Every structure is written in C-alpha cells, then in structure tokens.
Amino acid sequence: MAQGQIRKALSGYYYVYQDGGLIQCRGRGVFRNRGESPLVGDIVDYTKEGESDGYVMKIYPRKNELVRPPIANIDQAILVFSVKEPAFNTILLDRFLVVLESFSVQPILCLTKMDLLTDEENEQLKPYIDDYQKIGYTVLTTYKDDASLVQRLSPILENKVSVLAGQSGVGKSTLLNTLIPALDLKTDAISQSLGRGKHTTRHVELIEVCGGLLADTPGFSSFEFETIEKEELTACFPEFLRLSEGCKFRGCLHTKEPKCAVKEALETGEIRPYRYEHYEQILQEIMDRKPRY
Template sequence: MPKGQIRKALSGFYYVKDGDRFVQCRGRGVFRNRQISPLVGDFVDYEAENDREGTITHVHERKNELIRPPIANIDQAILVFSAKEPDFHPLLLDRFLTVIESYDIEPVIILTKMDLPDAEEKERLARYSEDYRAIGYEVFHVMKGDESLAAELLPLLAGNTSVLAGQSGVGKSTLLNTLLPELELKTGVISDALNRGKHTTRHVELIEVNGGLLADTPGFSSLDFNHIEKEELSGYFPEMAERSPACKFRECLHTNEPKCAVKAAVQSGGIPEYRYTHYVQFLEEIMERKPRY
C-alpha cells in the first residue's frame, strides 16, 4: 500500500506527499467513528484511486501532536522574541519553553532587534542568554541588516520539521523574509500566514526549506498547561529534571519539601532564581485548575 506524509490540509482534503508527487486524499469514514483526525505532518498509508486522488486508510503513530496549530511530528520550535518593542519577557519565554518541552519538541531561541537596546539592557539580555545556553538551549541574537543571518540560521532547518512561534510584533515575518527570499517569491505563503486576519481561511502547510520542513502557521496559539500534571512540571525544566533524582522524596514538587536538591541549587546559584519563580507560578496555576472528570 502506498505511503506518504500529509503536507497540507484544506477543506476536508489532505495533500499527501509521496516521492515527487502530491496525492489529494480524503480521510476514511471509519476515522470519524474512532475519533481519529489526520493532521498535517502525519505519516499515512493511502489507497490510490488514480495518479492524483486517494483515500487515507491508516495514520502511523505520532511523535507528538499539537492542537493549536493542528500539526503532528514536530521536531523543533523556533521561538522568536524581541529584545525591545516589545520588551523581552523571560516569564513568557519560560511559558513557551515549558509547553514546547511537554510535547517533546526541541526549542531554539532567537532574540531579534538586538540593535535597539542600550548598553545596560544589552548586558541584561546577555546574562539571560548565557543562562539559557547553560541549560542547554541554542540562543541566537539578530540585528537589523545582519548579512550573516541566513548562513547562521538556515542550517537549523536542515533535517528538521520546524514550527515558528513567538508573540506578535517580534519580527517573525521580517526574519522569514530575510532567511527565505526565494520561498517568498515561489509561494508568498509564509509571511502572509503570519499576518492573517481573523476572517481569512486558515490552514497549516509544511513547506520544504533547506533540506527540512517549515510549518506555514502563525505558531502556538495555545500556551496553557491543561495537559500537564503538577508532578510532571519540573521535568519540563531541564535544569530541574537533572537534579530531581537527588531530592529526598521521589515526587518532590520542590516547594516545601525538606532536602530538595532543586531548592538547594537555586540557593547556590546553580539554577537562576527567576526560573524557579516562574516554575512556582506555573505550578500554582496547575494546582488551581478545576478538576477534570
């Protein structure tokens, strides 16, 4: 049976890439009964009706799946935050990082507009960048007119299925236009997607770029923790996950428990205090969530 990957979903059709061709497919009716909804990024089996049309018969197991945007099997999230206008907020970045980690997606952090802050602000941003690099995240700084940008960032896309995310106004579309001028000329879709109006048809599409796939989507619109349990949260903070096994209690929440290795690391400076503060805020949010039945 032929196999392929869904690269676009639109108006009830799924466009499956199989080798060098696209096959327009419908989902099998039985999927609805089983509450299975094929997603862009899914690897599927399909029955070919002819060279251009078919029916999806099986969806292979997913590495991960997102609800907003509806997409599966993402390897990497490129998080775009501005240094200024709007100002950089580590709380919002940590929220993105926590959600992305929970879906087993590798984050990459890009700080744009690094030519705007004054010397004192640049020093503060440099400290944040070093903190996140020490945790294990890649952090890139982008300045206006940086001609080396494409050479530095395009390799990130190779071999990965990536989604772009970040708050409004941080320069995502400018970044894409700098990185992918040839894609802009070919399709005109990615930059448009980042500025879609509320009443414009929205769809998700994976586009081949530099040996990888980039999702044509406005990015994460859901940053809640409804899918995360309180015992899981610290596992999505890599520096806490590393130290948790040394805590006295196996399900230590790193708040009031004695002999907590995470709190000890905060006190010694091994974990930035602001990261721990954000963790406690997120934990309180999860614990105040209404029970699900």
C-alpha cells in the same frame, strides 16, 4: 497502497507528499468513527484514485502532536522573541518552553531586534542569554538585515520538521522573508501563504526551507497547561530535572519538602531565582486548575 507525509490540510482535504508531488486525499470514514483525524506532519498510507487524488487509509503512530495548531511529529520549534518593542519577557518565554518540553519538542531561541538595544541594555540581556545556554538551549541573536541568519539557521533546520512560534510584532515575518527570499513576499502575503491571512481559511502547511520542513504556528500562543500534571512539571525545566535525582523524596515538587536538591541549588545560585519563581507560578496554575471528569 503507498506511504507519504501530509504536508497540508485544507477544507477537508489532506495533501500527501510523495515523489516530489502532492496527492489530494480524503480521510476514510473509519477515522471519523474512531474520533481520529489526520494531521499535517502525519506519516500515512494512502491509495490513489486517478493521477492526483486518493484516500488516507492508515495513520502511523505519532511521536507528538500539538492541538493548536493541529500538527504532528514535530522535531523542534523556533521561538522568536524580540529583545525590544516588545521587550524581552522571561515569564512568557518560560511558559512557551514548558509547553514545548511537555510535548517533547526541542526549542531553539531566536532573539530579534538586537540592533535596537543600547550598550547598557545589551549588557543587561547578556546574563539571560548565558542562563538559557547553560540550561542547554540553542540561542540565536539577530538584527536588521542580518545576512548571516540563513547560514546560521540552515544546519538547524536541515532534515528536521520545525514550527515557528512567537507573539505578533517580534519579527517572525522578517525572519520568514530572510529564510524564503524566493517567495519575495510582503508580510501579509507571507501570512496568507502560511495560513495566517486575515481573510483566508486558516490552515497549517509544511513548506520546504533549508533542506527541512517549516510550519508557521498562528495558534501557538495559548498557554493553558491543561495537559501537564503537577508531578510532570519538573521535567519541563531541564536544570530542575537534572538536579531532582538528588531530592530526598521521589515526586518532590521543590516547594515545602525537606532535603530538596532544587531548593539547595537555588540557594547556591546554581538555579536562577526568576526560573524558580516561574516554576512556582506555573505549578500553582496547574494546582488551581479545575478537575476534569
């Protein structure tokens, strides 16, 4: 029995990394019987059958897992957002952030296409960048042919399991081209190598980049907050969470309750109005959700 990490899942096989190579494994029937399924990112015990085949025998406890795409034990997500074409969208960004916070995945914001902004648009964007940095998020800005990007991203990616997320058209493929020049891939070839090809079986794969592991996340664009309860939403807004200890009532939802520290901070400008509006919108969605039985 040996221990390794699943780096790729494809057509019922799990490719376990150990000692610089991949072992093609099947999952044991016991997982199916328990309704469990090994995921990319899992640390597992496996047995070898021959040189490069084997069976996954045990899955170690996960620190987190995403359903779409199916991947486990993620440290951080690089959220790629363009500032123009398509325009920067704070509600979409906050929805991404809430989902990541709920899964205990650290978000890193990467704002692309900065070179397309006029001076005036640049000035309008700056307060938003300041806001997210004050909340505690790392914000990287990048532009066309940005030679410094790899240098800036390398220490962030090193020794971490990262996922790449963002809408189409925001510059994810350009970012991947910059990070993995050895592949020298065209956009659609990158898509295929990372499981996003139009005519390939979609799969999730962790690839080695900058001393860490990176997965593209083709399915990570759905924002149902189905796993978040209304009382848990505060924890997905870090600046709300810090202040909520000052609320009079435990479990305060920061809407109609008296002596709410979050609403007081909204009035003093410590919390930005658009963040509070997005909190209210998402809270309403959670409260309107049909009960699950």
